[in-house]
Every structure is written in C-alpha cells, then in structure tokens.
Amino acid sequence: MKKRNIMTSLSVAALSLSLLSGVAASADSMSNMHDMSSMKMEKKTTKKSTKKSSMKMTKKSAKKMTKKSSKKMNMKHSMMGGMMMDGLEMNMNSKLPKGLKKATHAKFHVGQKVTLKAKHMEGMYNAKATVAGVYKTDLYEIDFMPTNGGKMVKNHKWVVASELKAKGALKAGKKVTVLADHMYDMKGAKGKIVKVHKGPAYVVTFKDTKTKMVMKNHKWLTQQELKAIK
Template identity: 40%
Template sequence: MKQKKWMTGLGVMILATSLAACGDTAEDTSMEMSEEQSMDHSAMDHSGSGEVPGGLKEASDPTYPVGSTAMMTADHMPGMEGVEATIVGAYDTTVYAVSYTPTTGGDPVEDHKWVIHEELDNPDEAPLSEGDEVVLAADHMEGMDGAEATIDTVEETTVYMVDYTTEDGEEVTNHKWVTESELEAMK
C-alpha cells in the first residue's frame, strides 16, 4: 500500500513538473511571437510620395548630398541592410524611435524607426525626451497616423529620404527615414 501511495505521489510530481515546463515554453513562445510581431514592418509603406512635412529644413551641408549614393547599414526593415541607396533628400531635425498601438487595432509596435519631430501632432519644442507621450501624424505604416505613442529614443541628426532596391529586387522610392549613422560611404 505504501509503495502504491509513493508511486502515485511520484507520478503527480512528474506530471506537475511537465505541465509547468510546458507552461514556460508556451509563455516563452508567445513572448517571442509578440516581439516578432512588434518588429514586423510588413505593413510599412516602403515607398513614399516624396512629400515632406511643413517646417522641415533641408540640411545645409549634409554628409551625403542629394544625388549621391551611400551603403545602408540600417536593418529596421527587411532587405535594406547592405544595399546601395541614392539620396533624394537630406534634412536636419530630431528623430525618434517610438512605440505605439495602431489606430486600426492589433499588436503594439515597439521601437519603430523613425519618426521625425515634424511628424508629430502639435509637439512641444524639439527635442522631446525619452518617455514623453505624443500623437503621431506620420503614415509610414497602417494605423500610425493619429496613434498615441511613447518616445523610446531621441537623436538630433541629419535624416535622409532614399531610393533603393531591396535584396530581393523590390524598388523602393522616397523611403522615410534613414539616419546619418545608418549610412556609410561607398567603397
């Protein structure tokens, strides 16, 4: 009888341990999926109209002048890292990485790169600070325009609008935005 109780107790412990391990795995998987979904830029409009927000000032002496080419080191979108970009615009501004929940619903977007100060709805004077809450007036991705966002990072720099061809052959025109630190001189 004692052996039967002991075996039953052991079986319960093994079952509980197995279920706990499965729960952790499921939790880890759902966390990985959420991170993956929040970094998904498939809804991003890679090409743009070329229009820039009012008040945005052209850079007076950019490192990469309009018409020049540079190698992109940016990896915030699939197919852009390591490809040649043609500079179509260079502007001095404050740029932000932001996290927001799309106005169309769906999962929150974390650390979206980039939104410039001029793409915020009625912002205070630039630069804003990490953690500040803002309303977006940019339309790089579906559900972005009008979304409430939190600023993750702040950088005062030259931003570039670029044309490029992705690794898989997609032509992208007037892409907004690539920062100066995400470009390298052609070798």
Template identity: 35%
Template sequence: MKFFGANMLIIVLILSGCAENEGIAEENDANVYMNVSSSSEVPKYLRADETPTYPVGSQVIINANHMPGMEGATATIVGAYKTTAYKVTYIPKTVGDPVKHYKWVIHEEIGNAGIAPFEPGDHVLLHVDHAEGMDGAGATIESAKPTTVYMVNFLNTKTGSEVKNYQWVTEDELSLMKK
C-alpha cells in the same frame, strides 16, 4: 449594483485578454504593415540640411534593417533634413499589437510639436503614415537624437523591387560606397 459588477467583470476579462496577447514587434518587425510610400512630400516645417554628410545624389550603403531587404542595399540620397529623430513605441490604430522600437519618426511628424524636442517617456500623437495604423496613433518616445535624416531610393535586396523616397534613415545608418 449588479450592473456595476457585470461591467467590472467585462472590463477585467477584456484587460486579461489584452495581457495574454502581447505580441510585441521588435525592431520594426511589424514589416507586414509597412506602407512604403513613394511620395517625396515632406512635413511642412522640415528644413533641408545645407551641408549634409551625404549630399543629394550621393550613393551610399544602408546599414539599417527597418524592413526586410534594406540592410546592405545600395541607395541614392534624394533628400537630407535637419531635425530630431525619435525611436517610439506605438499602438497602431488598425492592427492592435504594440510596435516597440520603431525607427524613425521625426519631430515634424508629431502632433502639437513645438520648437523644443520631446524627451524619452513623453506621450505624443503621431501624424505620419510610414506604417498601417500609424497616423493618429498614440506613442511613447523611447529616445531622441538631433541628426540629419535622409530620404533615399534603394533596391530591396530580398524582393528586387525599387523603393522610392523611403523616409527616414539617419546619418549613422549610412556609409559611403567603396569604389
């Protein structure tokens, strides 16, 4: 019985420590952990959008702040794909603090994804390495939207470095460059 009581005390202490350290990142503010890949590899079953609003080679402005230096950047479309994009909350496998409102994980980057899209509140397993500790992490779907997602190349407005094959920006996060 003493062993059971001691174990319960340890569990309570661990859980109370977790509750005190709820440093939750908002709107992808876990940018310190971004693993911006330069790979043009896309998930196996992802299908190209044959008639996207912004065809490959288009010059666009990014109207999203997934990472510092992204919003307002000029970008070139390098891929356009039809899918369902999800905003998720996940707990990184290597970092520990929950990341809320992460944009975007696509349907084809989720373990055991069938044909039907996931619904808000569904618990899923991520199979993607957009950020450190993301691959293999459990996540909760916050929102889902069928859309065209774009892979883009852009010049980071804060660092001046080129970001190649950034995955993913949705159609409503882009606008045509004004001439």
C-alpha cells in the same frame, strides 16, 4: 315657520353638496392633468434614453467596421506583395516632406550613392540606395499602437519632430500622437518617444535586397546608417 326653516336647511345642504362636487371634480381634473404630464415626461425620458442607446450602438458598430475595413486593407496590400516593416504595410507612394529645413552641411548630399547599414526591415541591410533628401531635424524612436487594433509596435525607427504631436518638448517618455504615414495604420496612432537621435535626417530611395522592389523616398535614416560607395 317650520316649513320655511326646513326649506332653508335643504337649500344650504344642496349648496354645500354642489360645492363639494365642484371641489372633487376640480381635484380629479388636476389629478388627470398631473397623470398626463407624468406620461409625457416618461415618454420624453424614454425617447432620450433610446436615442442615446442607439447613438452608442452606432458608434460601436462604426468602430468595429473601421477596424475590419483596416484589416482587410492590410490583407489586400500584403497579397499584392507590398513591403512590410514592423508588421505593417509600407506606404509605397511616399513623397518628399514639405516645409522642413534642408541640411546644408551634411556628410551625404542629395543624389549621392550609398549603402544602407540599417536593419529597420528585411531587405534593407546592405541595400544600394540614392540620397533623396537631407533635412535639419532630430529623429525619434517610438512605440505606438496601430490604428487597426493590432499589436503594439516597439522601437520604430524613425520619425521626425513634424510628424509628432505632443504637449511640451519632445523627449524620451513623452506621450505623442503620430502624424506620419510611412506605413498604413500609423497615422493618428497613440504612442510615446523611446529615444531621441541627433540629426540630420535622410530620405533615400533603395532596392530591397530580398524582393528587389524599389522603395521610393523611404523615411528616415540617420547619418550613421549610411555608408558612402567609393
């Protein structure tokens, strides 16, 4: 009887030990799975962080390259003897605007010979010119930051309404994005309106009094900045 009780006790102990071993193994397995899951999560997080960091570096590098490229372009244009205005190279391939309403009752007409009385740039004052276009639109004097990262351009004359992008009415103090390309590094620049001038707006072709270079379809001049040649 005693022998049977001892055998029974041993069997129960063995079964308990087996169950405890199974629980421990299961716990170890769960722990290993948790560790593996944590490692995967860490790898994913590290990968995402590295990717974001890489993208930021790429954007910064691209921005620096764009600025350097723009400055090189300006230097190249200057070396070629291009005309300058407000410290920026003029676009010598300017074309007449499309979609603007033509002014029919302006003081000066297309084809008329005039003398320029504006001082927007060197070689402009008293230059002989021909009116290339007259449009029914107001003109805006603006301050803007060139896209090449150069100095702020102050009191630039002129741009018209279709060359400015802004929310709400165009008036003095309004922040704008410049759409004009009269000069290199002007298009896309951020700025603000300084002054609004009543139209019409004139486009002229003139010969620079300093360099003798011909500026075709120069934008823009006000009626008060032109004088008829008698």
